[in-house]
Amino acid sequence: MHSPFHRLRPAHLACAAVLLLTPGAYAADFLKTNDWPMAEAQAALADEIGTALVHDITIGSDDVAITADHATDPEQTTDYYWDGQTVHSGISMPDFTALGMGDTKPFPLADLPLDRLPEIKNAAINAFALPKALITEIEGTMPTTRTSKKLIPLWEVHFAQPGGGVGSVFLTANAQVVDVILPQGQQAELGPWLAPATVANTLARLGEEFGPNARYAEIFIDDTKAIVQMEDPQNPGQIAEIRIDADSMTRDESMMAGTPLGPTLDRPFTLADVASLDAGMLADLEQRTIERMGMPGMTVFRYTISRSVLFMTPEDDRLVVEVRAGLDDGWTSGRVAYDMNGNEVDVVTP
Structure with missing residues (x-):
């Protein structure tokens, strides 16, 4: 669902180093607990980017990261990270969506409210229905590969099982489940395709x-x-x-x-x-x-x-x-x- 460059952005790696060195960063694990100020995080990021559109949101264990339109250069995007207290600005990169190289469209940050994450996680866990699976990441994008009548931003909650099986659940901002992608060994058998x-x-x-x-x-x-x-x-x-x-x-x-x-x-x-x-x-x-x-x-x-x-x-x-x-x-x-x-x-x- 993502640009091939999404997980390789050096700014995400740089952010990890920043967080290790930032005194007073929030101690909660953002994926395992709901005991962190989600609305505060959204407000801080919104103050930083203003009216810029967002290309993706990534919730990790210790930060909330977004990629947004560059403040002045329409051919660039900029990464930002909230560590529990402060928004850090990352590096700028070419806007791959504008170059026709991605499979998402930008959207307003407010379209995916962070304070709905407890409902999102709960609905995703129930839909994934594999008790030993753990949430490894939560992403928000507006994928253009969707088949629905209306393009809307979606959360994708990533799961991993002990032993390496991975999958994900796609949900709307209101926690409505759209798709469940189970690990390969757990997928339902539909029989031979031409039966x-x-x-x-x-x-x-x-x-x-x-x-x-x-x-x-x-x-x-x-x-x-x-x-x-x-x-x-x-x-x-x-x-x-x-x-x-x-x-x-x-x-x-x-x-x-x-x-x-x-x-x-x-x-x-x-x-x-x-x-x-x-x-x-x-x-x-x-x-x-x-x-x-x-x-x-x-x-x-x-x-x-x-x-x-x-x-x-x-x-x-x-x-x-x-x-x-x-x-x-x-x-x-x-x-x-x-x-x-x-x-x-x-x-x-x-």
């Missing part, structure tokens, strides 16, 4: 995330992920590309992202249009496709749902699901396209 039940579940997840009225140009599902081209919830009339894996949905940078729905993508569909593609129908299409290929050893390796498939003319407005099957040799394959009633529209055999 009919998993494909149907992927479509259901789209409905949960975007609602019934979202408009799609294409849904592509292979054996590891789904790539969805749809009308951008944040920028209606434009295309967004969404990547779906087992535990998250994120925006994917592509050549299509940000382009208008336009002449070739002006026939979107909704999930109501593909409601017939339940696990039972998908299992039937899988079996029929393999039989149609007429070769032993064939397996389905991709589904594509669209109106704009290559073999259809602009006048043909049917919504189809193209089911591709092949051998493990990487080049022997074929396809069958079906309409939403399961009728064959096009067949190409190996």
Whole structure:
């Protein structure tokens, strides 16, 4: 969720040295306890930066660090640190967001109130639900990779387990849980990605995330992920590309992202249009496709749902699901396209 430079900023290392040498710094562990003046910290940082926007907030065990717009140079940012008593100014760095190198946008410091941290931590601990995990850091950013209709600042509470497993919980400023990323060994098994039940579940997840009225140009599902081209919830009339894996949905940078729905993508569909593609129908299409290929050893390796498939003319407005099957040799394959009633529209055999 962060710029590749975020954790390498030398100012964070410099701050650690400053804190070790600063007499009277606050003794509380900011991650383990709520017994420290959070509102005071926010007020002190706000006094220091004025109206400057913040790029990130980092709560460590002994400091609250922020990166904010530079006071006079719009191409720079400056790091600041509060140690329990005093705000320290760090070094200035290029504004990577302005250079198009980050995946966040700046936001007002007041949008993530520090005095809500007790609720944030409690909600994150309950959502993570692994008793031995410890909070290692809390970050606040406004990530542009989110799929929601509105970009908002989010807290990300980082956890670590004994033995090295790591994960995090994303929450709004009001402690509403947005995402839970569990350690790899704890993640739920969704089954093979191309199993009919998993494909149907992927479509259901789209409905949960975007609602019934979202408009799609294409849904592509292979054996590891789904790539969805749809009308951008944040920028209606434009295309967004969404990547779906087992535990998250994120925006994917592509050549299509940000382009208008336009002449070739002006026939979107909704999930109501593909409601017939339940696990039972998908299992039937899988079996029929393999039989149609007429070769032993064939397996389905991709589904594509669209109106704009290559073999259809602009006048043909049917919504189809193209089911591709092949051998493990990487080049022997074929396809069958079906309409939403399961009728064959096009067949190409190996």
